[in-house]
Every structure is written in structure tokens, then in C-alpha cells.
Amino acid sequence: MTIRLGALMGATALCAAATVVSAQDTTLTIATVNNGDMIRMQGLTDDFTAKNPGIAVEWVTLEENVLRQRVTTDVATKGGQYDVMTIGTYEVPIWGKQGWLISLNDLPAEYDVDDLLPAIRGGLTVDGELYASPFYGESSMVMYRKDLMEKAGLEMPDAPTWDFIKEAAAAMTDKDGEIYGICLRGKAGWGENMAFLSAMANSYGARWFDEDWNPQFDGEAWNATLTDYLDLMHNYGPPGSSSNGFNENLSLFQTGKCGMWIDATVAASFVTNPTDSTVAEHVGFALAPDKGLGKRGNWLWAWSLGIPAGTQKEEAAKKFVAWATSKEYLALVAEKEGWPNVPPGTRTSLYENPEYQKVPFAAMTLESINAADPNNPTVDPVPYTGVQFVAIPEFQGIGTAVGQQFSAALAGQMSAEDALAAAQKLATREMTRAGYIK
Amino acid sequence: MSTQHSRSAARIMISPSIILLLGWMIIPLSLTLYFSFLRYNLLMPGDNPFVGFENYSYFLTDPAFFSALTNTLVLVGGVLLITVIGGVLFALLLDQPMWGQGIVRILVIAPFFVMPTVSALVWKNMFMNPVSGLFAFLAKGLGMEPFDFLAHAPLFSIIIIVAWQWLPFATLILLTAMQSLDSERLEAAEMDGAGPFARFFYMVVPHLSRSITVVILIQTIFLLSVFAEILVTTNGGPGTSSTNLTYLVYAQSLLNFDVGGGSAGGVVAIILANIVAIFLMRMIGKNLDA
Numbered sequence: 001m002t003i004r005l006g007a008l009m010g011a012t013a014l015c016a017a018a019t020v021v022s023a024q025d026t027t028l029t030i031a032t033v034n035n036g037d038m039i040r041m042q043g044l045t046d047d048f049t050a051k052n053p054g055i056a057v058e059w060v061t062l063e064e065n066v067l068r069q070r071v072t073t074d075v076a077t078k079g080g081q082y083d084v085m086t087i088g089t090y091e092v093p094i095w096g097k098q099g100w101l102i103s104l105n106d107l108p109a110e111y112d113v114d115d116l117l118p119a120i121r122g123g124l125t126v127d128g129e130l131y132a133s134p135f136y137g138e139s140s141m142v143m144y145r146k147d148l149m150e151k152a153g154l155e156m157p158d159a160p161t162w163d164f165i166k167e168a169a170a171a172m173t174d175k176d177g178e179i180y181g182i183c184l185r186g187k188a189g190w191g192e193n194m195a196f197l198s199a200m201a202n203s204y205g206a207r208w209f210d211e212d213w214n215p216q217f218d219g220e221a222w223n224a225t226l227t228d229y230l231d232l233m234h235n236y237g238p239p240g241s242s243s244n245g246f247n248e249n250l251s252l253f254q255t256g257k258c259g260m261w262i263d264a265t266v267a268a269s270f271v272t273n274p275t276d277s278t279v280a281e282h283v284g285f286a287l288a289p290d291k292g293l294g295k296r297g298n299w300l301w302a303w304s305l306g307i308p309a310g311t312q313k314e315e316a317a318k319k320f321v322a323w324a325t326s327k328e329y330l331a332l333v334a335e336k337e338g339w340p341n342v343p344p345g346t347r348t349s350l351y352e353n354p355e356y357q358k359v360p361f362a363a364m365t366l367e368s369i370n371a372a373d374p375n376n377p378t379v380d381p382v383p384y385t386g387v388q389f390v391a392i393p394e395f396q397g398i399g400t401a402v403g404q405q406f407s408a409a410l411a412g413q414m415s416a417e418d419a420l421a422a423a424q425k426l427a428t429r430e431m432t433r434a435g436y437i438k
Numbered sequence: 439m440s441t442q443h444s445r446s447a448a449r450i451m452i453s454p455s456i457i458l459l460l461g462w463m464i465i466p467l468s469l470t471l472y473f474s475f476l477r478y479n480l481l482m483p484g485d486n487p488f489v490g491f492e493n494y495s496y497f498l499t500d501p502a503f504f505s506a507l508t509n510t511l512v513l514v515g516g517v518l519l520i521t522v523i524g525g526v527l528f529a530l531l532l533d534q535p536m537w538g539q540g541i542v543r544i545l546v547i548a549p550f551f552v553m554p555t556v557s558a559l560v561w562k563n564m565f566m567n568p569v570s571g572l573f574a575f576l577a578k579g580l581g582m583e584p585f586d587f588l589a590h591a592p593l594f595s596i597i598i599i600v601a602w603q604w605l606p607f608a609t610l611i612l613l614t615a616m617q618s619l620d621s622e623r624l625e626a627a628e629m630d631g632a633g634p635f636a637r638f639f640y641m642v643v644p645h646l647s648r649s650i651t652v653v654i655l656i657q658t659i660f661l662l663s664v665f666a667e668i669l670v671t672t673n674g675g676p677g678t679s680s681t682n683l684t685y686l687v688y689a690q691s692l693l694n695f696d697v698g699g700g701s702a703g704g705v706v707a708i709i710l711a712n713i714v715a716i717f718l719m720r721m722i723g724k725n726l727d728a
Contacts, residue, residue: 069692076480076695098483188675240568240586242676393481397694401502408677411589426501433496 026316027056031074032086033067033303037136037266037343040333041324047332048323055316064191075100075308082308083317087132089123089302089374090191093391096131102307102314103129104321111322115347117366120302123374123385132306133325136266137345139368140199140298142286143253143271144260145279148172148179162203162228162289162297165260169236172259181236183258184229187245188407190399195299195388196262197406201225202378203290203297208390208427211383213436215427217402217420226406226416233410242411254278262288264301265368268361269340285364287371293379299388300372302346345369394434401426474701481695493702502678502686507710509593510682513600514661516593518654520601525608525653526646530638532609533616543613550606558670561599562588566671592672592680599667604660608653615649616642651722658718662711683707 032038038061045057060082062070071085075095087095095101105128107113113121113130120137124130142160149156152171157164169181185196198208206221216222233241236259238252246263250270253261254277261267274280288298305324307317323329330350333342340359342350350356351366377387384390389399402423409419431437474493478486497503532543549557565572566587574584587595619642627637665684668674674681674689681689687707691700 072695073480076483094481188673238569239584240589242589243672393479393695397689397696400689400693404675404677407675408679411676413677413679422501429496429501 025056026054026313027058028083028313028316028320029058029060029081030084030086030320031060031062031067031071031082033064034061035266035303036270037341038086038303040337040341041135041329044329044332044336048320051323052316052319055319057320065189078310080308080310080312083311083313084320085306085308086135086303087306088304089120089300090386090389090391090395092124092132092304092306093126093385094393095306096126096129100309101131102309102311102318103131104133104307104318105129107133107318107322111326112349115327115349117346117348117369119300119369119372119374120346123300123302124304132304133321134302134304134346135325136343137300137302137369138265139300139345139365139372140196140263140288141265141268141364141368142260142262142288143267144168144284144286145172145256145258145282146284147279147282148259149284156284156286159287159296160289162291165262165289166228166232169232169260173236178257179259180238180252180257181259182232183238183244183249183252183261184233184241185245185249185263186233186237186241186407186410187243187248188400188403189245190389190396190403192245192403193407193410194399194403195301197225197229197403198388199288199299200229200297202387203288203293203295204228205291205293205295205379207378207380207382209383209431209436211381213383213431215424215431217424217427222420223416226409226420229406230409230416234412242407262297265361265365266344268365269344272340272360283360285361287364287368295377295379296368296371298368298372300369300374301388392436394430394436398427398430401430470701470704473697474705476698478698479694479696486698489698493698494706497690497699497702497706500686502681505678506681506683506686509678509680510662510684510710512593513597513664513682514658516597517601517604517661518657520597521604521608521657522650522653524601524605525612526643526650528605528609529612529616529646530642532613546609547606549603550610552603554603554666555670557603558599558667561595561602562671566595588672589676592676596664596667596671596680599671600661600664604657607657611649611653612646615646619645655718655722658714659711662707662714683710 032041042059042061045059049055049057060070067086068091071082071087072091073079074081075085092101107130111133116134117137120134121130124132124134142156142165144156146156149168149172152168154168154171156168160168165182171181172179173181185193187193201207201222204221204225206219206225207216209215238244238257244252246267249258249261249263250267252258253267253271256279261271268283268285271277271283272280277283288296290296305321307314307321311317325346327347327349330342330347334355339356342356344350344362344365351362356362372387374385374387376382384392386395389395405414405419405422405426408414409416414422428437475488475490476486477489477492528546532539532546536542552560563571568574568584568586568589571584573587577584585591624637624641627641632640663684664682665688668680668682668685669688672680674685683703684707687700687703690696690703694700
């Protein structure tokens, strides 16, 4: 009897111990994009696991397009593979509305949600609920070579116009010396060339859709945008530009082949880093150009961490999100890697920090982010949110198809008029199918 | 001697594996068919209504569909042309006795063992890149402008890459056929006064014709679904100039997350592949009867 009782008690104790162990051993699976700042975060995971014993972290690091496919299919089919997902400002409003993400309104007070930059916070909020926490935010701006500008006898204003950009590109181009006045994105994709072109179109007063969701590519404003873009790239751009995306342009600029480059503000820390960039000490920054219509050609993007609805590990996931996007995390990176490598563009307090203000691109990044307004991206009113994208589920398909047409125009396979006509036709078709146009 | 009884017993015994095989084939196919009649987009949750042939009509009237269809046929045709002609020439060459024959044969066959993604990457970055590629280097050395292959001749570039991969396969099959050609008959023909061209066209080509049919058949099956090379090099662009049907289906289902449209595209691709297969089978049947 006593032996039996003892055995029973022993077994119970074992069971209890087992439960304690399993409760402590929560493994978070985190899907993220293979950008430099995220890779750095993985290196610093020890700080999180030390502060949160019992939570282990497993990373799934993917290239942007693959990540998007994986997390979208996972969240749409309720696959439950990931507990934390890295998603952009395009996905958050759509997914939030569909109830695919857990609201982050109850993050701890130390997280200090009011410290987030208003433009970024606005892009991640649906009906007053914050659905993802920004890890880093970006806009776009002009990066240029001060030495080449000086040689050309020009001076870059802080807020240039498109006409000035063209003039400067012409003056800096030296094709025999393999220096091209301007490098811009040309690779087809809604997040590649269309990100740049939509933002540029905004400054020309063009919009994707009018208030009844009719595509606007047959309008004068888009025609002017695309004509000027092709003109710039054909005359002053590098060869093979129809397959250049962010990374291709980055390496062209770093090897001194570009006079100007209009792209994401996060590139600033790469082009000013002397170990990677041969032109580090010559780089200057300016706001994205305008056309005198009151809007600048800059975009707004934030890679953010969201938690899919239905995860079993909500508490742990929230702890992780709060850690990775906290002020302490910024301080941790600054201490280990220096202030220029801190994930930029998410918090007001970062830009008030006198240490960070010494970073050459800090002020211009903040100004660029503040110049973007996802709710009123262009001159005329629009029915959608998003600066360089339209936050509707159909946009990925339409944006990429339109991007293919414009990329074909850049490759010289069709004229600007034909590309715009084809874009108008296919956008109208898809919007009709999706039921926006009655 | 099988009795009525033992035959029906045998049928019962093998039925599990038959059912398994049928299920293996039929379940995915019928699911694809089922999805192709629904308006089903992963990004738009809610009910997925039955919409009849709407997905098909949208897929078939897609501005990219016609160019995808022609691109598919041009791709298959172009690669077949290069591999068959090149394969015959290589087989002729390798059939000659020469020094280092073994090594040469291995080198010729090697490209077939390179994975499609890898070979596409190598071609894209090391050969065809207009700034740092080998062809650009050669062009600059000859004082010419480097040619931007993937932007200005995308489909042609992909045909070259795919043909480079499949040429060894054709060579291998045709070389074996060549070796079964009796050399005494060739000698006899030579003694009767047949020149090299006559010997090639009246003796070698007829002898190879069956193997050529096999090469065409097998390659067509694989070439209709070329995908990795396009994804890695041109992404179907610029425009839709290197989009084939497989890539179009991929874009529908994984870039637009449109399950209905993608399934409809898949069914269309199956039907087209079957049409091609019927023609091929007839051709082969005729050839094998003769």
C-alpha cells in the first residue's frame, strides 16, 4: 500500500515537473526578412532570452518576396507556422481589417506607444487598434555625390525639384568614365519599380484610382511622370537598368557609378559606411524632388512585427515584439554597433537624442518620413491609403502587372503611351473583376 | 493455369494499390478542377462562391495569356531545334575515335547534372550581365557595346540557357544510337561511292530517327513546364516577353494569391499539354510502326 502510494506520489510529482518544464519551454517561431537590421536583431536575441527565461526563439529568415508568400499563405490558411511575422505597412491595414492579426493596444506602458512617429503609427493602425509594431521605418530621399556636384558647378538644394534633378543628372553624366547621372529602380514589381514610380507620380499629381476606383493611367499626369522617368533613365541612367532593384542600385552607387540615387532612407547608412562604400565621404542627402504641386516624391514604409490571430503563444509573442521594438533595444544596438546602425524611423525619442542627431542622415530621414502622408498621398483626393502602394488585396497583382509594362518601356520594348494604355486596360480589368468598378 | 476464382482473388489483392494510385492521381486533379470554378482568393476571406467559367474566361482573356502561349511554344520549339541539331552534331563528333574520349564525353554530359536554378544564376551573373559578365567583357575587348541579353532578348536568352542544359541529354541518347550503327555498312556505302553528305542523310539520319523522336517526346514533356530559369533570370519580363504558361500560373496563384484563377490556369495548361501529347504520340506511333 505504502509502496503504491509512494509510486503514485512520485508519478504525480514527475507529471507536475513535466508540466512546469513544458510551460517554461515556449519556442517562438519568427519569420523575418533578410535585411541587415533584422540579421542584427538575430545576433542580439540572447539579450531577449536572458530577460525572458523559458522562451526560446527560432528564426525563419527569408528574402522579401518569399517571406511575403510564406506568411500570407500561412496567415490566410490559418497554418499557424509562425508566432511572429515581419510584415510591411501594405499588409497591416488589410490583415488588421480581416481580423488576421492580434491587436497590440495592450503592450506594457514601458513600450511607450505615443513615442512612435505619427506617420508610421498611422500606417499600422486600423480603427484605433495598433496591429503591428514598427521595427524600422523608412521614406525615400535623394542621395547624391557632393564631389560630382561640385565638379559640375551645381549645388543641391535641401528640397530640389524634378527639373533640377534632370539638370544635375545631365551635368554629372560621363558615360565614358562609367559615371551615370542618376540611378533609379527599373525591375518590375509592386515593391520595386512601382514603389518609386508611384511616389514620383504623386508629386506629379497623378493617382492610381479616382474616387470611384477608376484607374487613371490614361491621364496627363501619369503620362508626364512616365515620360520624364524614361527620359532620365535613357539619357543619364546606367545600362541594364530595367533589371535594377534596390540592391543593384546600391552596389552601383557604392562603387561610384551613380551621381544621384533616389531610394529608401535606410540606404543612407550603407552608402556612408566606409567599409562598404568607396564614396562614403562624398555622399550628401536631400528631400525627394517635387513638381511645385505641394507633394514630394517620397514614400513611406515600415517593416513591422505582427502576431497572427490564433497563435498559441500570444503572451510570449507580445513580449518579444515589445522587446524588439522598444527604446531599450535601440540603446542596445547603439551600445554594441554604434548609433548609425540603430534601426531608424520609428521613434520620436531617437531623433531627440543628441547622440543620434550627429548621424549625418538622421535629420533628412525624419523630415522625409514626416513629408509622407498615407491618407492623402497625392494632390487630388483618393479612396485608398498608402503612399507608394494602394492598401487593397488586389494591389499586389495589379501593381506587379503594371510594373512589368513600365519595365518593358524602360527596356525599350514599347513606348510610354503603349505601356500606359496597357496598364490602364489591365488595371480596369482586374478592378472590374474584383467588383470595385460596377 | 488461372481459374476464374484465382483471377478474381488476384484482382482483390491488387485493388488497394490500384485505388491508392488512382487516388494519388485523381484527388489533386479533382481539387484543382473544383477550385477552378470558385472565386477563391486567399487574401479575401469569406465565402467562396461558385462562379462557373469566370476564372477560365479571365485567364484566357488575360492580356498576358496569348503571349504566354506563344512564348511557351517558341521556347519548346527553339530548345528542341538547338538540342536535336546540336545533339546530332555532337554525337557525330563524339563517335569519332579520339584522344581523351572518356573525359570529353563526361565534360559534354556535365551540364545536365547542374541544377536549373544554379545554371540560370551562373548564366545570368557570370555570362549575360551587361556590366560584369563574360560576354560584356568579350564585347568590350572587341570594341563593341555590351549587349544586355536579359533585357533586350529575354526569351532568346532563356532558350540558350535551357538548351545548354538539355543538349547533353540529346547528345547522350543520340550517341548511343550512333554507336549501334553498323560501321561495315557505312564502309560498304563509301566503297559504293557515297559521299559524306549522302552517307549522313541516307544512312545516319534514318538510323537516328527513332532516337530523335524519343528525344523530342521526352524533352517536350519537361520543356512545357520550364520555370526555374525564368524565375531566376527575368521574372517573366520585361513586360511579359518571357512569361510562359507555367510562370503565368505561378503569378496568378502565388503572386496574386488567386487560387481560383491559378487552378483555372493549371487546367488550361493540362489541356494544352494533352493536345501537344496527342500530336507527339501520333508522330511517335507512326515512327515506331515503320
